[in-house]
Amino acid sequence: AQILIIILQLYLVKRFITYKINLKLDLKYCFNILKYSFWLGIASFIATFYGKVNIFIISLFLGASSIAFYSVALQLVTAGTLVRGVISDAIFPNTCKNIHNKGYAKRLLSYISILALLSGVGALVITLFAEPVILIAFGSDYLPAVPVLQILIWYVPIFIYNIWGFQILDSTNNQKYHVWNEVIILTLTVVLNIILIRKYGIVGAAASSVIARFAGSIYLNHLARKIIKKLGV
Numbered sequence: 001a002q003i004l005i006i007i008l009q010l011y012l013v014k015r016f017i018t019y020k021i022n023l024k025l026d027l028k029y030c031f032n033i034l035k036y037s038f039w040l041g042i043a044s045f046i047a048t049f050y051g052k053v054n055i056f057i058i059s060l061f062l063g064a065s066s067i068a069f070y071s072v073a074l075q076l077v078t079a080g081t082l083v084r085g086v087i088s089d090a091i092f093p094n095t096c097k098n099i100h101n102k103g104y105a106k107r108l109l110s111y112i113s114i115l116a117l118l119s120g121v122g123a124l125v126i127t128l129f130a131e132p133v134i135l136i137a138f139g140s141d142y143l144p145a146v147p148v149l150q151i152l153i154w155y156v157p158i159f160i161y162n163i164w165g166f167q168i169l170d171s172t173n174n175q176k177y178h179v180w181n182e183v184i185i186l187t188l189t190v191v192l193n194i195i196l197i198r199k200y201g202i203v204g205a206a207a208s209s210v211i212a213r214f215a216g217s218i219y220l221n222h223l224a225r226k227i228i229k230k231l232g233v
Contacts, residue, residue, distance in 0.1 A: 039175030080156035116161035165220035185216035
C-alpha cells in the first residue's frame, strides 16, 4: 500500500513540476531540509509517544481489563483527534503563506475558536450519552469505559483549539517551542498519572491526559501570542 501511495504521489507531482530522480546524495541539500524539519520531527515523535504513555502506566499499576476499557474510550476520542490532524494539515500551507499579513493570525484564531466551540458541543453530547455510545459501539462488557470516555472526550476540543498555537509556532520557524510544549505536557501527564491512577484507576488516567493538555494549551497560546505581538501582525 505504501509503495502504491509513493508511485501515485510521484505521478501527481510530475503533472505540476518537472523533475528527474537523482540517486546522487547531496549532503548540503539534505541538511537544509533536516534543519527545518528536525524540530517538527521531534515534536511528532513525542506526540506519538505521548499517546502510549497512559496505556503503559496503566499496565504497570492496573490489570489487563483496565487497559481494554481505557483503550475502548481512547479509540472513540482518537477519531476526533484525527479530524484535528486533517484540519491542521489542510490549513498549514496557507498559514505559512499568510502569517505575516496583518490580521491573518487574529482571523485564524476566530475560525479555530469556532471549531473548538463546536467540538465542545459534541464533547458535551458524548458526555451525556456516553453509556449508549459504548453500548452501541462495543457492547455491555465495556460499560466500565463510560466514565473514561466522559472525561477523555474533552481532550478533543482542547486539542482542536491548540491548532492555532501550533500553526503560529511552526509557520514562524519557532518549532522548538512546539517541542518544549509537548515535553511539558508529557512530563505533566506522567506525574499526574502516577498520582491519580493509584487512587482513581483508569478514570485518573483520563483526567491526567485532559489536565496536562489543558495546562499545555495555556502555555502554548501564551507563546503564540508573544510571537504574534513581536511580529506586529
